[in-house]
Amino acid sequence: MQFDLFDSTSNQILEAKTYQAFKQALIASNCQKCPLSQGRQHIVIDRGNSQAATLLIGEAPGENEDKQGRAFVGRAGQLMDQMMLEAGIDTNQDTLIANIIKCRPPENRAPKQEEVDQCLPFLRKQIALLNPTVIGLLGATSLKHMISGKPQTGMAEAVGKPFTHPHFPQVQLIVLYHPAYILRDPRKKPLMAEHLKVLKQLIDEHSNQR
Ligand code: URA
Numbered sequence: 001m002q003f004d005l006f007d008s009t010s011n012q013i014l015e016a017k018t019y020q021a022f023k024q025a026l027i028a029s030n031c032q033k034c035p036l037s038q039g040r041q042h043i044v045i046d047r048g049n050s051q052a053a054t055l056l057i058g059e060a061p062g063e064n065e066d067k068q069g070r071a072f073v074g075r076a077g078q079l080m081d082q083m084m085l086e087a088g089i090d091t092n093q094d095t096l097i098a099n100i101i102k103c104r105p106p107e108n109r110a111p112k113q114e115e116v117d118q119c120l121p122f123l124r125k126q127i128a129l130l131n132p133t134v135i136g137l138l139g140a141t142s143l144k145h146m147i148s149g150k151p152q153t154g155m156a157e158a159v160g161k162p163f164t165h166p167h168f169p170q171v172q173l174i175v176l177y178h179p180a181y182i183l184r185d186p187r188k189k190p191l192m193a194e195h196l197k198v199l200k201q202l203i204d205e206h207s208n209q210r
Pocket of ligand 1: 058059060061062065070071072073074076077099180
């Protein structure tokens with residue numbers, strides 16, 4: 001029988017009592033749970049404020065994120081920061097930003113289901129420790145992996161409308177366009193700006209409910 005040495009490490013990470021302890025344990029683990037570990041420079045856990053009441057969830061780190069070890073620091077992240085700021089949201093102060101998976105897929109392809117299966121327990125732990133009142137799902141991949149049942153609805157129907165889900169009691173959820181999509185199709189920018197106004201309203205209404 002082969003022993004999976006990572007399992008006890010993994011349990012240790014998932015038993016962390018504070019967000020900082022979780023983060024330190026995950027980085028120190030040098031996680032090898034999926035093949036993406038082979039090509040990565042950093043495990044990208046987040047960016048922003050780990051005390052914030054709002055969590056934004058993207059897809060996966062890209063090249064800049066992998067280099068710097070922080071989420072959404074490339075072109076898409078800069079566009080998101082700028083658009084959020086225009087809506088009155090400072091991403092580094094008012095939100096914590098994470099991704100469905102924590103290591104960069106080659107050529108920035110979408111995460112494979114088996115990679116998501118290995119990585120998602122870590123995001124769930126982040127959610128448990130952060131205890132957010134608002135979660136913004138950035139793009140179709142985030143929607144697909146966070147909310148079972150919703151993908152059939154599709155982005156076009158789901159985007160911009162707040163909803164609740166039994167998996168996240170007490171949390172207001174909202175699906176937003178992924179900023180990389182806006183980079184590819186800037187005509188959607190005004191629509192995203194409208195959705196960010198709704199997000200800001202949710203943040204204002206729910207951020208002190210913890
Ligand atoms: N795109 C994502 O989904 N996440 C990042 O961190 C950067 C780009």
